[in-house]
Amino acid sequence: MEHISRRDFLKLAAMVPATLAFSQTILPNPIGLDSPNIIILVFDAMSADNLSIYGYPRKTTPNFEELAQRSNVYHSHYSAGSFTTSGTASLLTGLYPWTHRAIDEGGQVVPAYADKNIFSVIGKSYDRAGFGQNIWAELLLGEFRSNLDIHLPPSAFSVREQLGGDLFQKDSPIGYYAYDDFLFHLGDSPKSVIFGLLDRFLFGYRLRSVPTDGYPSSNRGGENYIYVPHSDNYKIYYNLEDVFRGLLTQLHKLDQPFLTYFHLWSPHAPYTPRQEFIELFKHDGFNPTRKPKHPLSDQLSVETMNYARLLYDAYVANVDSEFGKFLDELTTSGILDKTYLILTSDHGEMFERGIIGHENPLMYDPGLHIPLLISAPGQTIRDDVYSQTNSVDVLPTLLRFAGRAIPDWAEGQLLPGFGGVEDNSRATFTVDAKLCSSFGKLSIASMAMRKNGYKLSYYLGYGNTDWFELYNLQNDPEELTDLFDENDTTSRILKDELLTAFNKNSGPLRG
Amino acid sequence: MVTNLIESLVALLGVVVVSFFLPQKWLREVFVSRGSVLAASVLISIMVFEYHFDKPADYYSKLPVLLIIIFSIACVLTFLAGRIGPVRRAVEVFAENAVIFLFISLPVSLLSLIVVAFRNLS
Numbered sequence: 001m002e003h004i005s006r007r008d009f010l011k012l013a014a015m016v017p018a019t020l021a022f023s024q025t026i027l028p029n030p031i032g033l034d035s036p037n038i039i040i041l042v043f044d045a046m047s048a049d050n051l052s053i054y055g056y057p058r059k060t061t062p063n064f065e066e067l068a069q070r071s072n073v074y075h076s077h078y079s080a081g082s083f084t085t086s087g088t089a090s091l092l093t094g095l096y097p098w099t100h101r102a103i104d105e106g107g108q109v110v111p112a113y114a115d116k117n118i119f120s121v122i123g124k125s126y127d128r129a130g131f132g133q134n135i136w137a138e139l140l141l142g143e144f145r146s147n148l149d150i151h152l153p154p155s156a157f158s159v160r161e162q163l164g165g166d167l168f169q170k171d172s173p174i175g176y177y178a179y180d181d182f183l184f185h186l187g188d189s190p191k192s193v194i195f196g197l198l199d200r201f202l203f204g205y206r207l208r209s210v211p212t213d214g215y216p217s218s219n220r221g222g223e224n225y226i227y228v229p230h231s232d233n234y235k236i237y238y239n240l241e242d243v244f245r246g247l248l249t250q251l252h253k254l255d256q257p258f259l260t261y262f263h264l265w266s267p268h269a270p271y272t273p274r275q276e277f278i279e280l281f282k283h284d285g286f287n288p289t290r291k292p293k294h295p296l297s298d299q300l301s302v303e304t305m306n307y308a309r310l311l312y313d314a315y316v317a318n319v320d321s322e323f324g325k326f327l328d329e330l331t332t333s334g335i336l337d338k339t340y341l342i343l344t345s346d347h348g349e350m351f352e353r354g355i356i357g358h359e360n361p362l363m364y365d366p367g368l369h370i371p372l373l374i375s376a377p378g379q380t381i382r383d384d385v386y387s388q389t390n391s392v393d394v395l396p397t398l399l400r401f402a403g404r405a406i407p408d409w410a411e412g413q414l415l416p417g418f419g420g421v422e423d424n425s426r427a428t429f430t431v432d433a434k435l436c437s438s439f440g441k442l443s444i445a446s447m448a449m450r451k452n453g454y455k456l457s458y459y460l461g462y463g464n465t466d467w468f469e470l471y472n473l474q475n476d477p478e479e480l481t482d483l484f485d486e487n488d489t490t491s492r493i494l495k496d497e498l499l500t501a502f503n504k505n506s507g508p509l510r511g
Numbered sequence: 512m513v514t515n516l517i518e519s520l521v522a523l524l525g526v527v528v529v530s531f532f533l534p535q536k537w538l539r540e541v542f543v544s545r546g547s548v549l550a551a552s553v554l555i556s557i558m559v560f561e562y563h564f565d566k567p568a569d570y571y572s573k574l575p576v577l578l579i580i581i582f583s584i585a586c587v588l589t590f591l592a593g594r595i596g597p598v599r600r601a602v603e604v605f606a607e608n609a610v611i612f613l614f615i616s617l618p619v620s621l622l623s624l625i626v627v628a629f630r631n632l633s
Contacts, residue, residue: 007539017597167631168627168630169631170630171627171630171631175631178514183514186565186567189558189561189562189564190561192514192515193517193518193554193557193558193561194518194522194554195514195518195521197515197557197561197574198568199565201571201574202571203564203567204567204568204569204571204572204574206570207568207569209567224566224569225566225568226566226567226569226573235567242515492585
């Protein structure tokens with residue numbers, strides 16, 4: 001062709017959009033198996049030991065059970081951390097706490113690993129959204145914000161909130177630390193005397209109009225207690241319905257494929273279920289197994305623990321009920337057809353041995369055993385996995401969903417059912433070192449290693465002597481008989497392996 | 512640091528405003544002692560109450576009573592601070608020595624204010 005005429009050019013111009021239009025009909029849907037959506041839904045402080053889906057006598061999770069009919073259900077899934085900061089950081093980075101070092105309350109991942117997280121490794125082809133209703137989870141999302149396309153503040157979807165950290169958009173983690181955690185933290189008297197007084201007066205005034213219909217009218221929390229879901233430490237009051245509705249709205253706004261990390265505060269304390277859920281269990285006669293009080297516990301009475309357990313179970317049932325509506329909407333809208341839905345928690349909750357909650361260094365299962373359900377796009381059958389898994393396994397598995405390579409720094413492995421194999425001979429860990437500096441040696445710490453159905457716990461720096469506890473989780477799931485001094489061979493082998501791992505990873509950070 | 516600076520200025524402004532409305536002879540010779548005791552008693556009273564209130568709604572429902580008590584205590588202490596010689600002299604010595612903190616906190620606070628404003632308000 002000697003030259004291109006005007007007519008030739010117009011023909012060519014007409015062919016381009018025609019070809020592009022045709023390509024839409026013959027090429028596979030980009031939201032296929034190669035790039036599915038991924039929703040990670042984290043319920044804070046949800047112990048697997050209190051969920052009926054895992055055999056708990058109270059019917060706390062009928063909607064989780066409905067989801068389980070089309071999911072992989074992991075029965076021996078454990079958090080790598082024992083509270084929000086370390087547990088969430090391990091979930092998001094695929095690293096154990098002694099590696100990522102987000103080990104103290106409100107801590108963050110050390111700079112060397114700050115760009116190693118699920119958002120960075122899945123890449124920019126995904127629309128990545130993060131929401132941490134728990135400020136400590138938010139601090140981690142804030143650290144990873146350069147890898148997020150949408151970063152919702154913790155106050156999103158609240159009935160009443162009065163946080164200041166998100167006002168400092170370029171310094172939001174420092175803003176939360178300085179403003180909400182130091183100056184106006186609700187758990188203590190405010191560090192700012194005058195502004196703290198004004199801040200709480202204003203928030204108290206705004207709380208007067210919070211709707212409390214359906215919640216208990218008793219003054220269980222004392223005079224002026226607003227009995228709706230909230231954080232005791234930060235000024236966030238919310239309704240679960242609003243939060244789930246808000247999350248659904250957010251999902252519809254995202255470009256596909258998307259990766260979302262939604263970290264809800266509930267069922268974390270204070271336990272504030274609706275009255276109807278308290279009524280479910282109030283007179284059921286359930287009598288949990290009595291266990292000896294631990295020396296490191298708060299020495300609470302059985303009655304106190306059982307009452308807290310009742311409220312917690314009711315709160316879990318309340319959360320499950322709202323999750324059921326959320327699940328229905330995901331199903332009817334078709335989102336689930338092209339989405340991996342991952343339901344899990346950051347740590348558990350204890351109501352035994354003289355303890356309520358998780359603010360202790362103890363390594364017993366109720367505080368560490370967490371739910372994990374993964375529903376794959378189009379999955380129609382239930383698959384139960386009983387071998388032990390850990391929260392560090394989620395990141396590599398999720399990368400597999402997205403067709404990404406698993407980075408060599410990841411410490412977990414693929415979950416059984418999604419490329420991994422059931423392997424109880426593998427050692428997995430939970431580490432608590434909240435009293436230590438992120439950069440120093442872990443000199444006060446507790447940790448648990450699970451292997452071959454046993455759990456060996458190690459307590460270092462608490463009291464005059466360090467000690468070990470060994471439990472056979474298959475024969476003694478309630479952890480009532482300490483075998484450490486009885487089973488010499490097993491104790492010695494597991495102890496050597498645990499100490500080798502700890503000594504390798506517990507030193508001060510260098511460089 | 513930024514909040515402390517602004518809060519200190521607000522507290523100081525409060526003392527100055529009170530002084531503006533009171534008769535000159537009440538404060539002329541004893542401004543330092545009475546002003547210091549007024550600021551300290553109000554702030555310490557607030558701290559005590561804040562320590563005992565643990566729910567935000569308490570602040571709304573109990574604040575009027577709280578303010579009456581705080582200012583009653585502050586008035587009494589401020590009056591006594593100007594009348595009792597040893598107390599007055601002790602407060603003045605303490606206030607004079609506390610000036611050293613200004614040389615440290617003011618520059619650091621101002622620097623903090625500039626950094627926060629530059630990074631977040633631009």
